[in-house]
Amino acid sequence: MRRYALIIAGLAAGWILSSSSAALAWGNGFPNNGTMVGGGDVAVSPIPRETVSYNGPYEPGTIIVSTKERRLYFVLPDHQALKYGVGVGRMGFTWAGVTFVANKREWPDWTPPAPMLLRRPDLPRHMVGGIENPLGARALYLGYTEYRIHGSNEPETIGQAVSSGCIRMTNADVTDLYGRAAIGAKVVVEQE
Numbered sequence: 001m002r003r004y005a006l007i008i009a010g011l012a013a014g015w016i017l018s019s020s021s022a023a024l025a026w027g028n029g030f031p032n033n034g035t036m037v038g039g040g041d042v043a044v045s046p047i048p049r050e051t052v053s054y055n056g057p058y059e060p061g062t063i064i065v066s067t068k069e070r071r072l073y074f075v076l077p078d079h080q081a082l083k084y085g086v087g088v089g090r091m092g093f094t095w096a097g098v099t100f101v102a103n104k105r106e107w108p109d110w111t112p113p114a115p116m117l118l119r120r121p122d123l124p125r126h127m128v129g130g131i132e133n134p135l136g137a138r139a140l141y142l143g144y145t146e147y148r149i150h151g152s153n154e155p156e157t158i159g160q161a162v163s164s165g166c167i168r169m170t171n172a173d174v175t176d177l178y179g180r181a182a183i184g185a186k187v188v189v190e191q192e
Helices: 002-024 114-119 171-180
Strands: 034-036 042-044 050-053 063-066 071-076 080-085 097-106 138-142 148-150 161-163 186-190
Touching: 071 171, 080 171, 138 171, 148 171
Parallel strands: 063 186
Antiparallel strands: 034 042, 050 080, 063 071, 071 080, 097 138, 097 186, 138 148
16 A cells, blocks of 8 residues: 555656646747747747847847848847847848837738739738748837748748748747837847
């Protein structure tokens, strides 16, 4: 009888420990450094997020995108920044400049712009927010442009130049950035 009690106690302890460690690995509904994809599968980000030293000219809260590095930096206090992997505009669709976060949306709808529909008439005219939507889990709308920093339903494209000018992130990373970046935050997109 005592042996059975020890076995049951051991199984219960193992279950509790595995449940709590699994719970700790999930934040904002997404696994750390990963993203939910169709069917509930988990895809790990090809470029894990990290905290790095920052000694540049921009204030905390600024977003800096290096299209050359294919990285996005969110400036933190104390000379640090969060560094994320991103997908950027393909050849002919890159841009640079200073803008700001004009708006933010969770699970945004997507309406392809007219020039994109001319290039890709197979695209839907409108797509409601959701896991299959190319804008992913979150979107930060940039100034008065049609560009966004947004999630992606194709996490394998992070680190590549494949978009029509938007900055792509994994859903986990864009959810993290969304919680940190304020409306009005400065966004600097650099090509060199």
